[in-house]
Amino acid sequence: MNVRFRFLLICSWVICSVPAWIRAQASPPNIVVLFADDLGYGDLGCFGAEEFETPNLDRIAENGIKFTSFYVAAAGCAPSRSALLTGCYPMRVGGGGIGSATSNKGLHPNEITLAEMLKEAGYQTAIVGKWHQGWSHEFLPMQQGFDSYYGLPYSHDMSFAHATHPETYPPLPLIRGNDVIAVNPDLSRLTSNYTKEALKVIRNYKDNPFFLYLCYNMPHVPLFVPDKHRGKTERGLFGDVVREIDLSAGQIIQSLKDNNIYENTLVIFTSDNGPWLQYGDHGGSAGPLREGKGTTFEGGMREPCVMQWPARIPKGQVSDAVVGTIDFMPTFAAISGGQAPTDRTLDGKDITALLEGKETKSPHEAFYYYSGPELQAIRSGPWKIHFPHNYRAGDGKWPSHGIPVPYVYPDIGLSLFNLDADIGETTNVIDRHPEVVKRLRTFAAKISADIGDSRLKIRGKNNRPVGMMSKESFERRGW
DSSP, X not given: OOHXXXXXXXXXXXXXXXOHHHHHTTSOOEEEEEEESSXXXXXXXXXXXXXXXXXXXXXXXXXXXXXXXXXXXXXXXXHHHHHHHHTSOGGGGTOSOOSOTTOXXXXXXTSOOHHHHHHHTTOEEEEEEOOOSOSSGGGSGGGTTOSEEEEOSXXXXXXXTOSSOGGGSOOOEEEETTEEEEESOOGGGHXXXXXXXXXXXXXXXXXXXXXXXXXXXXXXXXOOOOGGGTTOSTTHHHHHHHHHHHHHHHHHHHHHHHTTOSXXXXXXXXXXXXXOGGGGGGXXXXXTSSXXXXXXXXXXXXXXXXXXXXXXXXXXXXXXXXXXXXXXXHHXXXXXXXXXXXXXXXXXXXXXXXXXXXXXXXXXXOEEEEETTEEEEEEETTEEEEOSEEOOEEOSOOOSTTOOOOEEOOEEOSEEEETTTOTTOXXXXXXXXXXXXXXXXXXXXXXXXXXXXXXXXXXXXSOOOOEEOOXXXXXXXXX
C-alpha cells in the first residue's frame, strides 16, 4: 500500500468516524417552515388539544424546542405572511389589504424576502401552498426569490367554496411556477398534494442547502380532507383536517431521514394567526387565550410553535421568551451564513442563542400588536397594554356545518394585563401599575413615530410602500 493511498484511507476513516451531528455543523442547515392557516394555540397535543392527537408535531417539540410566547405579527393571513417573509411588522412593508382574490395590491417587488436572502447565500428555495402576497405575475413567488412554486395564490375560501357568498369570487387558480395549471381544483386533495410536492422538493434539493416554505391552506375554512381521513378524531372534520396536517409533517420528517439530511435540517411548525372562532366547530381553539383570529388579544396572534434541528437545538426545551415570525429573517441569516438586509429597517432579532439553549431572555424589549394601521396593544415582559379599540367577536351561538355566526364588535378601554398571572387577559390591573403604563406609553410613542398609528392619526416616518399592480394587469386576469 503506497503512502498516498494510506493517507487518503486514513482521512476517509477520520471523516466517517466523526458523528453526523458534528459534520452537520460545518455546513449550512436546510430550513423547512411548515405554516398552517388559522390554527389556534390550543390545537396541538403539546399545547393542550384533547379531542385529537398530533404525535408528529409533538415529537418536533420533544426533539427540540417548544415556544409558548411565540407571535405572528398580524391576526390575518396576508399581513402575517408579509411579516414572516420580510422580518418586519406589516405596517412597515405596506400594511394590510394584500393578496385577496380581488385586491390590486401585493408585497412590493423591492422588498427583500427570506427566499432572496437565502438564494444569495447559495440556497435553493421552494414554496408549496398558499402564497397570499398578490396574485398577478409581478407579485408571485418566482419574482420574490423562489426557484419553484406550486399552490394557490390566496385563501381557498375566496372561491366557489366560500360558505356564504361564492358568487362574489373569480375561479380559483392552482399555479405551478408562473402558470395556472388548473382552475377550481379538488380541495379535498390539497393537503396531500402539497405534501407530495414538498417531498419532491426535498428529493430534488437534498444535495444543496435548501429552504422549503410549506404553507398549508388548512385548517382555514372551508375544511376538506379525503374520505380516508374522515371520522378519525373526536373533534369532527376540524380534528380530521389537523390530523392530516400532522401526518404530512411526519412524512416530511421521514423524508429528511431517508435522504440523510435529518440532522442538519431546521424544521419549524407554526401558524399564520389564531382560530376563526365564528365558525364554531369548524374553527380551532385558542386554548386558555382570549378571542381569536382578527383580534389583537392573545388568541389572535399568539401561536403554537415547535422547532427542531438535531445538530444544534438541544432536546426537550420549553421557552416562554417572546419571539415570533419577524425573527426568522435575522435568525436564518445567522445560521445560513447569509446577510440580512442592511439598507432598510428590520424588526426581527436573531434568536439563535435561544434555540441553542445559551440564552433564555427575549431579545425584544417590546412587541407590538397592530390591527391594520392601528396600534392596539404592546407587550413588554409579562405586561400587556391595550389601547381603546373595538374588536370582532361572535355572538356566542356556535354553529355547525361551517356557517359562521354574525360578528359583534364590543369595545375594550385602556387596559393592562399581567400575562404571567392572567394569560386569558381577564383582569384589568391598570390602576395598580401607573409606572408600567408610563413605560409602555413610551414604547407606543416610539413605534407610532416610526411606522404610524391610525388611532392617533400618525403616519410614521419609516413605512415602505405596498406593491400596486397596473390597471392593465388587474384587468387581464385570464382565469
